[in-house]
Amino acid sequence: DTAVSQTPKYLVTQMGNDKSIKCEQNLGHDTMYWYKQDSKKFLKIMFSYNNKELIINETVPNRFSPKSPDKAHLNLHINSLELGDSAVYFCASSQNRDSLSSYNEQFFGPGTRLTVL
Amino acid sequence: EDKVVQSPLSLVVHEGDTVTLNCSYEVTNFRSLLWYKQEKKAPTFLFMLTSSGIEKKSGRLSSILDKKELFSILNITATQTGDSAVYLCAVPVQGAQKLVFGQGTRLTINP
Numbered sequence: 001d002t003a004v005s006q007t008p009k010y011l012v013t014q015m016g017n018d019k020s021i022k023c024e025q026n027l028g029h030d031t032m033y034w035y036k037q038d039s040k041k042f043l044k045i046m047f048s049y050n051n052k053e054l055i056i057n058e059t060v061p062n063r064f065s066p067k068s069p070d071k072a073h074l075n076l077h078i079n080s081l082e083l084g085d086s087a088v089y090f091c092a093s094s095q096n097r098d099s100l101s102s103y104n105e106q107f108f109g110p111g112t113r114l115t116v117l
Numbered sequence: 118e119d120k121v122v123q124s125p126l127s128l129v130v131h132e133g134d135t136v137t138l139n140c141s142y143e144v145t146n147f148r149s150l151l152w153y154k155q156e157k158k159a160p161t162f163l164f165m166l167t168s169s170g171i172e173k174k175s176g177r178l179s180s181i182l183d184k185k186e187l188f189s190i191l192n193i194t195a196t197q198t199g200d201s202a203v204y205l206c207a208v209p210v211q212g213a214q215k216l217v218f219g220q221g222t223r224l225t226i227n228p
Contacts, residue, residue, distance in 0.1 A: 004159075031214065041155070041205075041220070041223065042218070042220050042221070043160070043205060043207075043218040043221070044218065045216060045217075048214055048215060055214060056211065056214060056215050090159060090160075105165075106216060108159035108161075109159060110159050111158055111159060
C-alpha cells in the first residue's frame with residue numbers, strides 16, 4: 001500500500017488556469033507538507049499543516065492555497081497558473097513529536113509534475 | 118537565514134570508484150542533519166546524523182558529521198550504476214517541523 005499518494009502524477013495546463021493537486025497519507029501522521037522542486041532539483045518547503053492547522057507558510061504567492069479537510073489529506077490549489085509554477089510538487093508527512101526531538105522523519109509522495117504552457 | 122550548501126553540484130565517475138559528497142550548513146538551533154537519495158521520484162531517507170565524529174554506515178554508504186566545522190560528508194565506495202541519483206542533504210529547523218534542503222548533488226555512475 002502506498003504510504004503517501006498524490007494525484008495526478010502529471011498535470012499539463014495553460015497559463016491562467018486554476019488547478020488542484022491532491023495528497024493523502026495512510027500512515028496516521030499528524031503533520032503534512034508541500035514542497036516545490038524546481039528544474040535544478042532544489043527542493044523547498046511551501047507549507048506545513050499539523051492536525052489540519054497551518055504551521056508553516058513560506059513566502060509563497062497567495063495564488064497557492066493549501067486545504068486540509070482532515071489529518072490524512074492536504075490538497076494544494078493553485079489559481080491563475082504562471083509559467084514559473086512549472087515544477088515537481090511533493091507532498092510529505094511525518095508523525096508529530098515534541099519540538100525537542102531531533103527530527104520527525106518525513107515520508108515523501110511520488111510527486112506531481114506540473115507543466116504550465 | 119538558514120542555509121544548506123552541497124558540493125559538487127554534479128559528479129560523473131566510473132563504476133567501482135569511490136565518491137565523497139559534501140554538505141555544509143548554517144542554521145540556528147542545529148539538532149540533526151539528514152541525507153536523502155532521489156532517483157526518479159520521491160526522495161528516500163538514507164541517514165540521520167546528530168553527533169560529531171560518529172560514522173553512520175549502510176552497506177557501501179557511510180556518512181559523518183562535524184558539528185564544529187558545520188559540515189557532513191557522504192561516502193559511497195565501489196560505486197554501481199544503481200547509485201546514480203541526486204543526493205540531497207537537509208537540516209530540520211523551526212522545532213524540527215521544517216526541512217531546509219541543499220541544492221543536491223547529481224551523481225552519475227558510468228559502467
